[in-house]
Amino acid sequence: MLRLFGRRILTVGTAIASVIAGSLLTAGTAAPAHAAVPDTIPLKITNNSGRGEQVYVYNLGTQLSTGRQGWADASGTFHPWPVGGNPPTPAPDASIAGPAAGRSTTIRVPRFSGRVYFSYGRKLVFKLTTGGLVQPAVQNPTDPNRDILFNWSEYTLNDSGLWLNSTQVDMFSAPYSVGVRRADGSTASTGKLRPGGYHAVLDTLRGRPGGWAGLIQTRSDGTVLRALSPLYGLETGALPASVMDDYVDRVWRKYTGSTLTVTPFADRPGVAYHGRVSGDVMHFTDSAGAVVTSFRKPDASSVFGCHRRLDAPNDQVRGPISRTLCAGFNRSTLLTNPSQPDSGSGGFYQDPVTNHYARAVHAQMADGKAYAFAFDDVGHHESLVHAGDPSEASLSLDPFS
Structure with missing residues (x-):
């Protein structure tokens, strides 16, 4: 991407x-x-x-x-x-x-x-x-x-x-x-x-509340043209830069003392990576315990855009892990499910801090x-x-x- x-x-x-x-x-x-x-x-x-x-x-x-x-x-x-x-x-x-x-x-x-x-x-x-x-x-x-x-x-x-x-x-x-x-x-x-x-x-x-209504753009004649994505809501100032901070902070605290397991390939259930937070960084290890990639604590732009601190190169390790993390942050399921990705959508967007735009669209x-x-x-x-x-x-x- x-x-x-x-x-x-x-x-x-x-x-x-x-x-x-x-x-x-x-x-x-x-x-x-x-x-x-x-x-x-x-x-x-x-x-x-x-x-x-x-x-x-x-x-x-x-x-x-x-x-x-x-x-x-x-x-x-x-x-x-x-x-x-x-x-x-x-x-x-x-x-x-x-x-x-x-x-x-x-x-x-x-x-x-x-x-x-x-x-x-x-x-x-x-x-x-x-x-x-x-x-x-x-x-x-x-x-x-x-x-x-x-x-x-x-x-x-x-x-x-x-x-x-x-x-x-x-x-x-x-x-x-x-x-x-x-x-x-x-x-x-x-x-x-x-x-x-x-x-x-x-x-x-x-x-x-919190700026989500500011995503909506209208024409001077009153015609509703669109609702911008929250990534662009950050860019235009409709949403505050801190809009996801509380959730990200809670995720970082949780995985300082426990492990987040990511199994990114549905057809390869044996391939799993294990994330733990140390300070400002979440390190992922493979089955041998070797660190394969690390992520700095993301901000709202990284979460909504699935980029920057959640960049996802088209490879077989960092990209698939990042994609899964990005989905978990947007859907606010990382606190409720330490084994990602989720198998169903029943628990998506349940946290008060979430991607409310995605929640409304789905x-x-x-x-x-x-x-x-x-x-x-x-x-x-x-x-x-x-x-x-x-x-x-x-x-x-x-x-x-």
């Missing part, structure tokens, strides 16, 4: 979907053998939003065969981005006309690791630097997309099939759900809110699944569909209810 603060720039060769969600860690695993995955597959976009504005769709990503960054048109044809500048220069208009309310549009998506953006009423503003594409960063009040109602899904299409998710890692905004149909006709879908769930998430944040998902923080896939609680033999993908723009 990579995060660049302020306005994110995705450089050539960076898998866009890996920036936000942990889904590509799943996508990298072996899949059963199937018939060859086609170079493009149809994506059916259905507008069930009930809104009357024009919808604009964008398919942006990294072409897996070349590592080049670019966009795909409605037919799935790849177009590389031109070289950008400093200051950033406008990107070519990659928008595709989306469906009107109650209608559907089908585009084709190529072998990308990328995002499908959609916006209501206005086109999104994308720019290019010498390092790559500048993504919207609406936690920045001067971002040109700040007052646009939009959202995005993430996907990877490669030799092993399609991975498609809904994500709330950066923000909770225009509701949508995703799905896939396999070659045998079976389907899977996720990301759909419960009836009334959109307003319930916002109302939960409004009713929570509570309103019809299947309980969401990507409310970067490693919400620990324990398979993420909103992700996969097919090794996809025949069609779907994106439903859902009601604001």
Whole structure:
């Protein structure tokens, strides 16, 4: 996972979907053998939003065969981005006309690791630097997309099939759900809110003291645009930097005198690491007692962003341990369960000090699944569909209810 603060720039060769969600860690695993995955597959976009504005769709990503960054048109044809500048220069208009309310549009998506953006009423503003594409960063009040109602899904299409998710890692905004149909006709879908769930998430944040209501951004006409993730709530000052300190302090005290066991691989239950705190540092040892990695006491940014003091490199030791720690901190289960990760979600978000944004989002998902923080896939609680033999993908723009 990579995060660049302020306005994110995705450089050539960076898998866009890996920036936000942990889904590509799943996508990298072996899949059963199937018939060859086609170079493009149809994506059916259905507008069930009930809104009357024009919808604009964008398919942006990294072409897996070349590592080049670019966009795909409605037919799935790849177009590389031109070289950008400093200051950033406008990107070519990659928008595709989306469906009107109650209608559907089908585009084709190529072998990308990328995002499908959609916006209501206005086109999104994308720019290019010498390092790559500048993504919207609406936690920045001067971002040109700040007052646009939009959202995005993430996907990877490669030799092993399609991975498609809904994500709330950066923000909770225009509701949508995703799905896939396999070659045998079976389907899977996720990301759909419960009836009334959109307003319930916002109302939960409004009713929570301590700055959580400040995550919600509105337009001057009163339109609610989104609720920022708590990581960006820290950046904008909506949440205090100390918002997770009490919980982190209690975890550190607990594991000064006891052991936290992390078993990060579901398919390798014999691989376990044991954490104990000494001063400001939690050291993890392997079965032989050797220290394999250590973590300094994290702050709220490290917890909500799963980065900095909880950095998770794509390796086989520190990264998997860090992912598990990050999930335990966000879900506030490290005090109640010294063997991580948790096998079920019943004990998640029960401590008064927790990721209340993630708690609200998960509570309103019809299947309980969401990507409310970067490693919400620990324990398979993420909103992700996969097919090794996809025949069609779907994106439903859902009601604001």
